[in-house]
Amino acid sequence: MKAGVVGANGYSGAELVRLLLNHPQVQLEMLIAHSAAGTEIQSIYPHLGGAISQTLETFDADELAARTDVVFFATPAGVSRNLLLECLKRGLICIDLSGDFRLKNPNDYAEWYQKEPADETLLHDAVYGLAEINKKQIENASFIANPGCYPTAALLGLAPVLKSGIIDLQSIIIDGKSGVSGSGKKAIIGNLFSEINESVRAYKLGTHQHTPEIEQTIAAISGELTAVTFTAHLIPMTRGLMCTIYAQLRQGFSTRELLAHYETFYARSPFVRIRPMGTWPATKEVLGSNFCDIGLNVDGRTRRLTIVSVIDNVVKGAAGQAIQNLNLIKGWDEQTGLVFTPIYP
Amino acid sequence: MKAGVVGANGYSGAELVRLLLNHPQVQLEMLIAHSAAGTEIQSIYPHLGGAISQTLETFDADELAARTDVVFFATPAGVSRNLLLECLKRGLICIDLSGDFRLKNPNDYAEWYQKEPADETLLHDAVYGLAEINKKQIENASFIANPGCYPTAALLGLAPVLKSGIIDLQSIIIDGKSGVSGSGKKAIIGNLFSEINESVRAYKLGTHQHTPEIEQTIAAISGELTAVTFTAHLIPMTRGLMCTIYAQLRQGFSTRELLAHYETFYARSPFVRIRPMGTWPATKEVLGSNFCDIGLNVDGRTRRLTIVSVIDNVVKGAAGQAIQNLNLIKGWDEQTGLVFTPIYP
Amino acid sequence: MKAGVVGANGYSGAELVRLLLNHPQVQLEMLIAHSAAGTEIQSIYPHLGGAISQTLETFDADELAARTDVVFFATPAGVSRNLLLECLKRGLICIDLSGDFRLKNPNDYAEWYQKEPADETLLHDAVYGLAEINKKQIENASFIANPGCYPTAALLGLAPVLKSGIIDLQSIIIDGKSGVSGSGKKAIIGNLFSEINESVRAYKLGTHQHTPEIEQTIAAISGELTAVTFTAHLIPMTRGLMCTIYAQLRQGFSTRELLAHYETFYARSPFVRIRPMGTWPATKEVLGSNFCDIGLNVDGRTRRLTIVSVIDNVVKGAAGQAIQNLNLIKGWDEQTGLVFTPIYP
Amino acid sequence: MKAGVVGANGYSGAELVRLLLNHPQVQLEMLIAHSAAGTEIQSIYPHLGGAISQTLETFDADELAARTDVVFFATPAGVSRNLLLECLKRGLICIDLSGDFRLKNPNDYAEWYQKEPADETLLHDAVYGLAEINKKQIENASFIANPGCYPTAALLGLAPVLKSGIIDLQSIIIDGKSGVSGSGKKAIIGNLFSEINESVRAYKLGTHQHTPEIEQTIAAISGELTAVTFTAHLIPMTRGLMCTIYAQLRQGFSTRELLAHYETFYARSPFVRIRPMGTWPATKEVLGSNFCDIGLNVDGRTRRLTIVSVIDNVVKGAAGQAIQNLNLIKGWDEQTGLVFTPIYP
Structure with missing residues (x-):
């Protein structure tokens, strides 16, 4: 071919x-x-x-x-x-x-x-x-x-809980952190080493073009229209993207139960790896590969689920x-x- | 002296x-x-x-x-x-x-x-x-x-909206991003350059010791007990700390109104600088100084407030x-x- | 004023x-x-x-x-x-x-x-x-x-040995290493974070414009015309510049003797700090300051002097x-x- | 197997x-x-x-x-x-x-x-x-x-000119620059992110253990005993190693002639790549691979050869x-x- x-x-x-x-x-x-x-x-x-x-x-x-x-x-x-x-x-x-x-x-x-x-x-x-x-x-x-890069990490992190009323779909917040290669090989001031190094920056709050892409796919999977809050951040690294995702649980699931659910959900997806309880992935651990690594945690005090999903944004x-x-x-x-x-x- | x-x-x-x-x-x-x-x-x-x-x-x-x-x-x-x-x-x-x-x-x-x-x-x-x-x-x-470093950035970011019912205190989510100097001069594997560089890592989900410090101060200011979700992340930089803070608004405030409120609230605080609408601070912009820079955004679609607060964690x-x-x-x-x-x- | x-x-x-x-x-x-x-x-x-x-x-x-x-x-x-x-x-x-x-x-x-x-x-x-x-x-x-930034570090490192026949002036080799801010706030591909990060690059071999500036000043100090070899390298950092300088000694000076000579030479120069024997400066140790820190070493086996000189290139x-x-x-x-x-x- | x-x-x-x-x-x-x-x-x-x-x-x-x-x-x-x-x-x-x-x-x-x-x-x-x-x-x-990592880059860079009297073997100076992974996964202060990031440091001047390894192999190839000057530097990157090598030419070779000689010398070495005239390799261009990329330059003014040789130190x-x-x-x-x-x- x-x-x-x-x-x-x-x-x-x-x-x-x-x-x-x-x-x-x-x-x-x-x-x-x-x-x-x-x-x-x-x-x-x-x-x-x-x-x-x-x-x-x-x-x-x-x-x-x-x-x-x-x-x-x-x-x-x-x-x-x-x-x-x-x-x-x-x-x-x-x-x-x-x-x-x-x-x-x-x-x-x-x-x-x-x-x-x-x-x-x-x-x-x-x-x-x-x-x-x-x-x-x-x-x-x-x-x-x-x-898109952010939607890939966000949606693979969310997909297992979008059905069956596990979470309140209106409560989804996605905090994205991306390496600079995500903005391409563009000769602009904002991408210069001296501007990015030793710094973190939030950008396009409320207006990032990946927001409707995420929402459209959440709706396609769950059948429910929703608006998410998504914030993108530039991190001083070349490759790597993390989405830290927050959602309110509708029932009292434990971290262990949800991890088991994720394992099952992705059992036939060789590129998705679920991390053991109490550990969460770093972007470096997928560098240069097609993996998406996911870890999660349920906070019983707030009944909130936190999902950490990482990919190499270029792969x-x-x-x-x-x-x-x-x-x-x-x-x-x-x-x-x-x-x-x-x-x- | x-x-x-x-x-x-x-x-x-x-x-x-x-x-x-x-x-x-x-x-x-x-x-x-x-x-x-x-x-x-x-x-x-x-x-x-x-x-x-x-x-x-x-x-x-x-x-x-x-x-x-x-x-x-x-x-x-x-x-x-x-x-x-x-x-x-x-x-x-x-x-x-x-x-x-x-x-x-x-x-x-x-x-x-x-x-x-x-x-x-x-x-x-x-x-x-x-x-x-x-x-x-x-x-x-x-x-x-x-x-603590995270509580300083988080609480200065939140303080102006903790009273008067502006936000739902039970909805607070704090996504923290810190440079590695925050964990001190400790010779441990996790702080090595080769482990931190070109990577982002989430850590201590649900168990970070700065969580009760934040909650205690929110209670002291607002008079209301609350549990927050706080996630800490290690960023490949030496100095600098950002908290991206999410909260549900109780009323339909605009970005402009809240910025004006923050300006007033911190009018006598020379170390707090509020960013103009549509811009948000980068940690590098406070490097080596005692400033806390704050920007914010109201997302009308979700009625959610996002606050970005940065400090030099060592200063x-x-x-x-x-x-x-x-x-x-x-x-x-x-x-x-x-x-x-x-x-x- | x-x-x-x-x-x-x-x-x-x-x-x-x-x-x-x-x-x-x-x-x-x-x-x-x-x-x-x-x-x-x-x-x-x-x-x-x-x-x-x-x-x-x-x-x-x-x-x-x-x-x-x-x-x-x-x-x-x-x-x-x-x-x-x-x-x-x-x-x-x-x-x-x-x-x-x-x-x-x-x-x-x-x-x-x-x-x-x-x-x-x-x-x-x-x-x-x-x-x-x-x-x-x-x-x-x-x-x-x-x-220029390279000439400043190179010449302050060399000045004490340019007179009195201490070194062979024809033997000077300067290996320069600079942070990226040295090339200014120019939106060019070569200065992008993704190009510089996790990499070292040599550039302008034999043609760097700081070469004649160094040679002119060596001649002014020593009274002898000379051609030096100077190589510039881009380092993945924002600020900081090091020159590692090599020269053949004409006589059998020891490290200790030359350090004493440097201390004397710069006794009235508050911005020049000479490092104790067996230690050499890192660029980070002058960050944000007007200091030039200098360390050196004599290799008895080759009768060669190595000088390490660092500055903050922007200061x-x-x-x-x-x-x-x-x-x-x-x-x-x-x-x-x-x-x-x-x-x- | x-x-x-x-x-x-x-x-x-x-x-x-x-x-x-x-x-x-x-x-x-x-x-x-x-x-x-x-x-x-x-x-x-x-x-x-x-x-x-x-x-x-x-x-x-x-x-x-x-x-x-x-x-x-x-x-x-x-x-x-x-x-x-x-x-x-x-x-x-x-x-x-x-x-x-x-x-x-x-x-x-x-x-x-x-x-x-x-x-x-x-x-x-x-x-x-x-x-x-x-x-x-x-x-x-x-x-x-x-x-060793430094000897690999240095010797592959030097090998083609060690015979036939091309260079003065007593004039060899090797300025090495290495990522931090070269010093292994050791939990020591000197390898911490906060110590390495945004800095360059020279270390072990005159005493680095790779010096005799380089000299022994130069002698083995050339048949002549020699002492080299070798300086190691820590660069704020994880992987990658460059040797910038300086030597005095015995005859008036041009850059073009020497590049042709290198091409011939390494014609059957698939892992060595010679760079075209006027360009020199960056360490990032071999990241994750077994390549050694080499560029060089003859400075007619000083009759000195500069060789730039890069490898991924871990590969x-x-x-x-x-x-x-x-x-x-x-x-x-x-x-x-x-x-x-x-x-x-």
Whole structure:
């Protein structure tokens, strides 16, 4: 199977390259980067030296159709909206890592992204690629809206308690903490080392575009509309994302009972690991891997559940989950090409 | 005025030295460190070179009484409980930076610190040194229990909304993020660079000893008993502490109204700075200073208030507030010796 | 005395503001930043909140002459070359923190900066502001070319051995390691957190513009022309700069003898601290201060001297030394406004 | 083939586990850690969760002989000296990652390690496992002294110019910069996050135990005895090691000529990558991989060569090279199980 990556000079694009080089069923055929076309990928990313020697190309849907079977879009918001349809028309499998096709309601996109939404039919056709939760739909799809990094960690942390009235859905609060790679390879002051190092910053309170994505999926799973409070924080690290999630329990479950419930819920999800009672994951413990590690605690004094969910934002929060989705579409084992032990320390 | 510092070889102790060297009314007379007695402080902390050339001594209450007027205890939990009474008896002003005298109920200490509590009379005599809130009591005190780092940021963030039914006190959730210096100069695996760097970790869920300290002060301010959910996180930075605080509003206040309320509430508190609407503080913006910077946001969709409060945990969260308390006790301007502009970047 | 800062929105400019706010003889009058004129400095640098509330202005030499006595230029290479003459003409003291006036030979500037040099008369008039070495000239100057960060650490480390044939001047190798703030507040990919964190990079081998500045000063001190090898490295930290300097000894001096020589050489230099035998400074031990700490070691096996010299690149390597130069010009104690104990940890 | 790892709870040990889990020819059979025997490796290293569920055992040579074919010693200096002989006697392949068997002259070990050396016969039998240089000897060996991290980077950087009189061997200066994981998982103050972060420190000037290891190998390659100057620095990063190497050229080679020479020299070394002229590697560009990336520059003004050589100290500088050595011993492709693309960013 041959693949193309649009936006190959960004961090998610480069990570797709790293991961696909390791995939036994996929061959990297086209690397597309408008602004750097004609440049060898190695000269931008010397870490890829020896493994690949391709030259970045410009976007051309006919060329993609002629040379590839699947196209990954690792582009900023507002780009794939315009390009992806051309690939779909030509019969290509399309996996979009941006936010352009995640929100079913175009008004939500317009409001939260402050950009013009994609065509409503396309939004309808896109399957939300939260692999552990939407497995069946993904297996039958050819067009995937790959989830955002915060929603992936938040929703995998929440999914087991969204049904059966375990928690009060109106009480959900998500405190997100992300490494800086999550905001991409953008030369802006806010991403400079001197601004980020030795500091924590909260940003976009009440307006972060991942909020409606989380709410839409909570509604899809639980059948109940809800508004969540979500706060994003920039942490002085490159990779890694944690969501600390708070919710009010409706009944007096114990930590032990809920851990058992999570173990069962994710028994067939090789990328989700549940931590033993009294321990909680650190982001470093999933670095470079497609794992999502989850720990939790019930506070009997407040009858509140706290869930700690961590991922590598560039892998499970972007490129890794995209490949997991391709595996599901093609009927391959979902771990194909993704068996990386995290790098520690 | 002459001062002694017990625990001068720890991080809070060394910071007391740095700050007191800059204090126009105080002279550093005795530096006490049991395990390093006989060593010059400079050889342990070369950054102090040129500014001071004292030798660390052992604890001796008579010696302290003979040579000093005020004693700061920057010792681990369980130490000052045994030593401080001897200094009080000899008429010394005592400012304790540990948790030994913060909790009025000895059972709370026994439960949350898992150690034997101090004598109940002593607990009763100690004045909780949250300078902006307890100013009057502190001015008449000679024995201060200096607040913990998380409680300082959390309580300064919450204080303006604890009265008048603005928020539902039972809904308070505090998500704390701290630099590693907060856990002191302890040679343990968990504090190693290789364990902390490029990672975030949640710890002590449901059992952190700062929880009852926060609850006790909320009760003291509001007159209402409450249990809060508090989660502590270790961030890959040395200094800096943020509390992101969530609470349900009882009425439909706007962000603008609450910001105005905070401005009024802290109008006479030179160390508290309120951020303009739509902006929130980063910990780096208070580095090296005694400031507590606060920003907030009301989410109309959930009627929830989010407060972001940051301090330098070693200054406002420890040594700086201790000196602020001394200033109040002595009737000096509370900023004396504490006018440091944060270091940026 | 009233001061203006041109380039007040860069890192060196902001540090000048922090330091001048603490200077008892100087009042900050004009903050100039072409690209951000009309903006309050606080909204760009919230850490300055409460301390200052000025608005950034555009450059106007008449205005500067009317309102100020001294102007600091904290501008990128190529800017002050065009502006500074206008201020000199109007009788203002000018202290330039850029590289525009450091090299006496305009051809050197053209070659190493790849820009058009300043007028040769101006180059001749500028006094090189390496405060510990050029004290007398500085005291009589009104136009200072403030040294670069690498040259400051390298030259203070080397100065004591440049005379009397102690070392072979042709053997000098300088391995420099700098925090990222040294490259300023520039939104470029190479300065992004994700590129710098968890990495070390060597850059500009054989072409770094600080090379001729070091060589020119070595020649001025020693009377001998020499070419040095200088390599710059980017370290994942914000502030701090170390030069590890290697040179061949001409005679069999011991570490102890050379340390004594350094102590004597810098006996009247309050900002230079010499480390005891067998210890060497870390950059953190001068953070936020104007100190330059120096340690050294003689390797008898190779008859080679290794010198380790550290500074805070934003203070002693830029804004702090600029103020030290102003102090010297005005005949004030050179430590005026610069007595900061480093922040540790 | 079955493997045992002694010292499996240290960082090099844990990395051996990560890498061997990925090796198609090797099965991990025994994990040995004296101080943690009886504990599951997962509970110490949660990143290994799901991949392995073994329990740490105590050292027992008979047990190792019964259950394994190769034993890796990832133990501190002074440990394998006492244990390894028992394994050799029982016919096991032994690969020692410590410094105990690297120095042929026992007096050197006594002097630089300040410990009692191993038996001289054992020292004689050990083959120095610098894989790219000693390939033939390694292929015929069953007992490997795996090189130190600094020597690996330094010697791979130097090897191509050690013969044929290209450089003056007496002029070699090596400025090493290492991440903190290089000093292992030791709970000492000097390795704490708060001590390392935002700082660079030089250490062990003139006394670092890797110095004689480098000199011994230079002599072995060049046939000439020499003393080098080597300075080690701690950098605020977890993984990664750079050596910046300086040497005087004997003839007027150009950068281009030397790069071509390096390309030829390493043409059959898949783990060494030579950087194009005008670019030099960053440590991050080899993170998590077994690569050694090398760039260089000739300064015509000083006729000096500067070489920049980077590795991941835990992989090529320890566990990865150990496995590369096993591959060579067994006649497998030397890349077996080691084809990891570096993780970037």
